[in-house]
Amino acid sequence: AVLLALFATPFTRAAEPFYFIQLSDPQLGMFTDNREFAQDAANFEFAVTAVNRLRPAFVVITGDLVNKPGDAAQIAEYRRIVAKIDRAIPVYNIAGNHDVENTPTAASLAAYTKTFGPDRYTFRHQGLVGIVLNSSVIHSPQQTAGQLAGQQQWLRSALSEARASGARHIVVFQHHPWFIKEAAE
Numbered sequence: 242a243v244l245l246a247l248f249a250t251p252f253t254r255a256a257e258p259f260y261f262i263q264l265s266d267p268q269l270g271m272f273t274d275n276r277e278f279a280q281d282a283a284n285f286e287f288a289v290t291a292v293n294r295l296r297p298a299f300v301v302i303t304g305d306l307v308n309k310p311g312d313a314a315q316i317a318e319y320r321r322i323v324a325k326i327d328r329a330i331p332v333y334n335i336a337g338n339h340d341v342e343n344t345p346t347a348a349s350l351a352a353y354t355k356t357f358g359p360d361r362y363t364f365r366h367q368g369l370v371g372i373v374l375n376s377s378v379i380h381s382p383q384q385t386a387g388q389l390a391g392q393q394q395w396l397r398s399a400l401s402e403a404r405a406s407g408a409r410h411i412v413v414f415q416h417h418p419w420f421i422k423e424a425a426e
Contacts (some may be wrong), residue, residue, distance in 0.1 A: 270308030304337020304416030
C-alpha cells in the first residue's frame with residue numbers, strides 16, 4: 242500500500258517555487274505475507290508513473306521499502322522499480338521498521354546501510370534542508386542505544402548547520418510519526 246503525498250507548499254527562493262513528493266511504505270511483500278509481491282509492485286509502479294508525470298523537485302520514500310528485512314528478491318524488485326524514476330529527480334530513501342526490523346540491532350542497521358546507504362543524512366534543495374532520521378532507533382532503541390545517542394548528537398549538529406547555512410526551510414523526514422493522537426505521546 243504505497244502512500245503518495247504531494248507537498249505543494251510553495252517552498253521558494255526568490256521566484257523559484259518547487260514541490261516534492263513523499264511516498265511511503267512500498268513494502269514489497271506485504272499483501273501476501275512475503276509469498277510474492279506482484280500487487281505491491283503494481284502499486285509502486287503506479288506511484289512511480291505519477292512521479293514521472295508530475296516531475297517534482299525530489300522524492301522522499303519514508304520507509305518500509307520492503308516487507309521482510311534483507312530479503313534479496315524484495316530488495317531487487319524495489320531497486321528495479323525505483324530506477325524507473327527519471328534520473329533527473331533525486332530520490333531519498335529512509336529506513337522503516339520493515340527495513341531494519343521492529344527492534345533494530347547493530348547488524349540490521351549495518352545490513353540496511355550496506356544495501357540502501359546511510360540511515361541518517363541531510364540533503365539540500367534550494368533553500369530547503371532535509372534531515373533524514375532513522376525513527377526505528379527512536380521508536381525501539383532497546384538494542385541500539387549507542388546508535389540512538391549518536392543520532393541525537395548528529396541531529397543537534399545537523400540542525401545547527403542548517404540554521405547557520407541560512408536554510409529557509411528545515412524539514413525532518415522519518416518513517417514513524419512523532420505522535421498519533423496528541424503531541425504528549
